[in-house]
Amino acid sequence: MTTIRDVAEAAGVSIATVSRALHGLPRVSDATRQRVLAAAAELRYVASPSAASLASGQTNAVGVVAPFINRWYFAAVVHSAEERLRKAGFDLLLYSLGTDVQERHRAFSGTLLSKRVDAVLVLGLHPTADEVAALSAVGGPVAIVGAKVPGWASVRIDDEAAARSAVRHVLDLGHRRVGFIGGDDPLRTAMPAERRAGYRAELIAAGLPVHPELEAVGEFTVRSGYAAAVRLLQLPEPPTAIFAASDEMAMGAVQAARRAGIAVPRDLSVIGIDDHEMAELLDLTTVAQPVVAQGVLAAEMLLGALVEPDGEPHSVTVPTELVVRGTTGPAPRRG
Amino acid sequence: MTTIRDVAEAAGVSIATVSRALHGLPRVSDATRQRVLAAAAELRYVASPSAASLASGQTNAVGVVAPFINRWYFAAVVHSAEERLRKAGFDLLLYSLGTDVQERHRAFSGTLLSKRVDAVLVLGLHPTADEVAALSAVGGPVAIVGAKVPGWASVRIDDEAAARSAVRHVLDLGHRRVGFIGGDDPLRTAMPAERRAGYRAELIAAGLPVHPELEAVGEFTVRSGYAAAVRLLQLPEPPTAIFAASDEMAMGAVQAARRAGIAVPRDLSVIGIDDHEMAELLDLTTVAQPVVAQGVLAAEMLLGALVEPDGEPHSVTVPTELVVRGTTGPAPRRG
DNA sequence: GTGAAAGCGCTAACAA
DNA sequence: TTGTTAGCGCTTTCAC
Numbered sequence: 184m185t186t187i188r189d190v191a192e193a194a195g196v197s198i199a200t201v202s203r204a205l206h207g208l209p210r211v212s213d214a215t216r217q218r219v220l221a222a223a224a225e226l227r228y229v230a231s232p233s234a235a236s237l238a239s240g241q242t243n244a245v246g247v248v249a250p251f252i253n254r255w256y257f258a259a260v261v262h263s264a265e266e267r268l269r270k271a272g273f274d275l276l277l278y279s280l281g282t283d284v285q286e287r288h289r290a291f292s293g294t295l296l297s298k299r300v301d302a303v304l305v306l307g308l309h310p311t312a313d314e315v316a317a318l319s320a321v322g323g324p325v326a327i328v329g330a331k332v333p334g335w336a337s338v339r340i341d342d343e344a345a346a347r348s349a350v351r352h353v354l355d356l357g358h359r360r361v362g363f364i365g366g367d368d369p370l371r372t373a374m375p376a377e378r379r380a381g382y383r384a385e386l387i388a389a390g391l392p393v394h395p396e397l398e399a400v401g402e403f404t405v406r407s408g409y410a411a412a413v414r415l416l417q418l419p420e421p422p423t424a425i426f427a428a429s430d431e432m433a434m435g436a437v438q439a440a441r442r443a444g445i446a447v448p449r450d451l452s453v454i455g456i457d458d459h460e461m462a463e464l465l466d467l468t469t470v471a472q473p474v475v476a477q478g479v480l481a482a483e484m485l486l487g488a489l490v491e492p493d494g495e496p497h498s499v500t501v502p503t504e505l506v507v508r509g510t511t512g513p514a515p516r517r518g
Numbered sequence: 519m520t521t522i523r524d525v526a527e528a529a530g531v532s533i534a535t536v537s538r539a540l541h542g543l544p545r546v547s548d549a550t551r552q553r554v555l556a557a558a559a560e561l562r563y564v565a566s567p568s569a570a571s572l573a574s575g576q577t578n579a580v581g582v583v584a585p586f587i588n589r590w591y592f593a594a595v596v597h598s599a600e601e602r603l604r605k606a607g608f609d610l611l612l613y614s615l616g617t618d619v620q621e622r623h624r625a626f627s628g629t630l631l632s633k634r635v636d637a638v639l640v641l642g643l644h645p646t647a648d649e650v651a652a653l654s655a656v657g658g659p660v661a662i663v664g665a666k667v668p669g670w671a672s673v674r675i676d677d678e679a680a681a682r683s684a685v686r687h688v689l690d691l692g693h694r695r696v697g698f699i700g701g702d703d704p705l706r707t708a709m710p711a712e713r714r715a716g717y718r719a720e721l722i723a724a725g726l727p728v729h730p731e732l733e734a735v736g737e738f739t740v741r742s743g744y745a746a747a748v749r750l751l752q753l754p755e756p757p758t759a760i761f762a763a764s765d766e767m768a769m770g771a772v773q774a775a776r777r778a779g780i781a782v783p784r785d786l787s788v789i790g791i792d793d794h795e796m797a798e799l800l801d802l803t804t805v806a807q808p809v810v811a812q813g814v815l816a817a818e819m820l821l822g823a824l825v826e827p828d829g830e831p832h833s834v835t836v837p838t839e840l841v842v843r844g845t846t847g848p849a850p851r852r853g
Numbered sequence: 854g855t856g857a858a859a860g861c862g863c864t865a866a867c868a869a
Numbered sequence: 870t871t872g873t874t875a876g877c878g879c880t881t882t883c884a885c
Contacts, residue, residue, distance in 0.1 A: 234878035236568035569862035
């Protein structure tokens, strides 16, 4: 293995000079720097990250903690964050948790992250006070996407407002019986509750009653959205519009309606949240949230905090936008 | 920061004993081990990975090199591989390349991976001889998913056979004019070429001519599949069936047909490859490939090679399966 | 502008 | 069964 010593010998300098030259530090003459660079390239020298970390206390890695990586939203955010971080010279350590409580605990306790990363990016999770304390104790800056935590930088949409604008859209179309398909919250992300709150708030603001039987809960998946829609559509007095807390669930709902011979949007309007990459294909009306921007923004907040550890962490709410497509339409005339 | 020295003091033993006790090595009395474990827990001690790596030469991390992480197939494989690797105590370093040639070069040259990981998992890329040499020089075992490389462990489907079975299905339904939507190959993955070869081979085996104008190439995306289908359907003599090299492209093709007023499957049959998570929802006929199995298998091959470095790397081809759904049907009568 | 040397926190060989 | 000690390869201070 090529070490810094080999490079030093080849260039005829000390290892200290090699280190300085390779890091672009001052106090190295141009001639020397060139010689070192040439020797390093010649020998294909790559510094040992372990040794560098041990000596410097910096890992040049960022940990990403997310519940899933194989869900559109998370994959998109991770992808954009990774791109930004790598450009800044950081590696990405991935911790996708699934719904396993054990895993979640290990990730947040610091066992996995302590001394391993310079900063942490949390996605789509709403940590408890204990978890916040534990992760903060790891040492580096933490940024969170999809929730707001005091002391941490955060990027998110206003989930309640997004839900309200979705519901408002169908109310504007004349719908008065609006169903809700929400997700349960095994990872305690808070997001599902906020979207439900928005749904209810908008109904109330319109002077409409909140009917618990019009609310169905499942997972944030197509399949679960399908099942939830089936339940809603079998009600004695089914909704004429369904607001689903995610596009994946909305897609399932559209499919359920079609299979039941209920025409969308003639007999049933469906709206989701996300603007999933398949939403356009399926002609789904939705409230779009910017995923790339959230990933990049969070990455940059981390980068900023790494440079300036004492800066106040920012909390940014990015805008959502109603995207009207073909799954919503005027409320059907009363039968 | 708590170091091994603190634990040693608290337990009243030497640091060597702490190390042994924590690693479950023999030559530690039960009583001592208990005391050490208790002290470590009490102090919330977490060993420094950098120091451990430097001293032991092992990083306990696996690098995953993939072109995209935000594509269904890759996300699914990474997810399952990560789960398996983490269970074995390994961290995951993510390198998603995009289509940037520079990035690809950096990843394969070893600059990013050298001394950073114990093993590498390559997904959906077909490295050149130079790249194989460079990555092999990094030192640890390498496993590849979706291609076969001499000297590396590999897991994949038989892309040509998968394509042939898709084409056979529509031929069996009586179609004689079968279009192909393929993907170009900026990352040189070989996969697109094999699927096209399978398409042609099956036509020839059925005694049918190969019409270049029936082959459309784009990216592996819904949008690109849509555009390609539009081109095929505008031909003077359009195909009655389309085989797309991925489900995402097939979904785009279905949408293009519907928008053009062409009924699926009455006027046009469409079949893809993958069994994408949305395929069932969209009632898409496809050739399914097992994603979780591929991720887990590749991870286990790596784990095995780490334990037994001199074992012969295995090369596994996992089976695919035709899944007939609603987008394929009998060929329309000749007009 | 350059080099010598002291660690960083741990593992592993060896000694006791 | 336990402790001592020599590194692992690098960064960083300090002296020159």
